[in-house]
Amino acid sequence: MKKLLILFLTILSSCYYDNEEYLYPPGSGNCDTTNYTFSGVIFPLINDNCTSCHSGSAPQGNVSLKDYTTISVAADIPPGQYGSLYGVISHNSGNSAMPKNGTQLSECNILIVKKWIDAGKPDN
Numbered sequence: 302m303k304k305l306l307i308l309f310l311t312i313l314s315s316c317y318y319d320n321e322e323y324l325y326p327p328g329s330g331n332c333d334t335t336n337y338t339f340s341g342v343i344f345p346l347i348n349d350n351c352t353s354c355h356s357g358s359a360p361q362g363n364v365s366l367k368d369y370t371t372i373s374v375a376a377d378i379p380p381g382q383y384g385s386l387y388g389v390i391s392h393n394s395g396n397s398a399m400p401k402n403g404t405q406l407s408e409c410n411i412l413i414v415k416k417w418i419d420a421g422k423p424d425n
Contacts, residue, residue, distance in 0.1 A: 334416050339423060343413070381393075
């Protein structure tokens with residue numbers, strides 16, 4: 302009986318699964334919004350999530366996000382207007398939700414992009 306109990310507890314404990322949203326819920330303070338350099342944070346974020354469709358010779362929607370200049374232009378569009386970088390990643394009404402057919406960026410990443418835009422889009 303003791304061996305059966307130990308086996309059961311071993312199996313039960315091996316089913317542990319870390320879920321990022323459970324461990325670090327939005328607003329839990331694990332979002333560093335003080336570090337939003339273009340080269341270290343913003344560009345890698347955009348590159349990983351956007352440039353597969355928004356780069357090259359024929360970017361989708363005629364929106365290129367290949368470098369600072371093109372990303373800055375997309376960020377210049379006010380949030381309430383169609384096509385604004387912040388509007389599309391935060392899924393604001395009146396904008397096409399991006400990434401198209403993909404998962405919305407995390408609340409933290411959206412907040413970091415907003416902080417970068419609000420800070421004047423520094424090219425750092």
